[in-house]
Amino acid sequence: MESLKELIEERLKRQGYKLTKQREAILEVLEDLKEHVTTAQHIYEKVLEKIPGINFSTVYRNLDVFVQEGIVRKTMFGQDASYYELVVNEIHHHHMICKGCGKIRCIHYCPIEDIPREDGFMPVEHRLEIYGFCRECLDCKSY
């Protein structure tokens, strides 16, 4: 079985891109993310630990390449910053977003799977984000 890295490398190669050291570091960071979905700024900080001196625009530009090639998805949650998520080999899922701290969790559940196909409409994609408060924020009783 191919590793995720090989899969992505192949996909990039088909489009004429190389898996550079920077791109590899970004992918590693995205793979290791505990939160799974995060901002460019957070990704940048993690990449900086692997490649000291790398600048933000390099990370941002390469994230855009990944987005363009369908390797990473960029989503705006609320009116905040964009969030990035690795989508290669992804299992369809949704997100819960904390209105207190902005933390995003993945939920592997889809309530829309059995949507009735009326008038021959053929659904191909949908988005669902659930907003609320996480346990930590509720415990703080600041809401």
Ligand SMILES: [Zn+2]
């Ligand atoms: Zn929270």
Ligand SMILES: [Zn+2]
């Ligand atoms: Zn997710």
Ligand SMILES: [Zn+2]
């Ligand atoms: Zn769904």
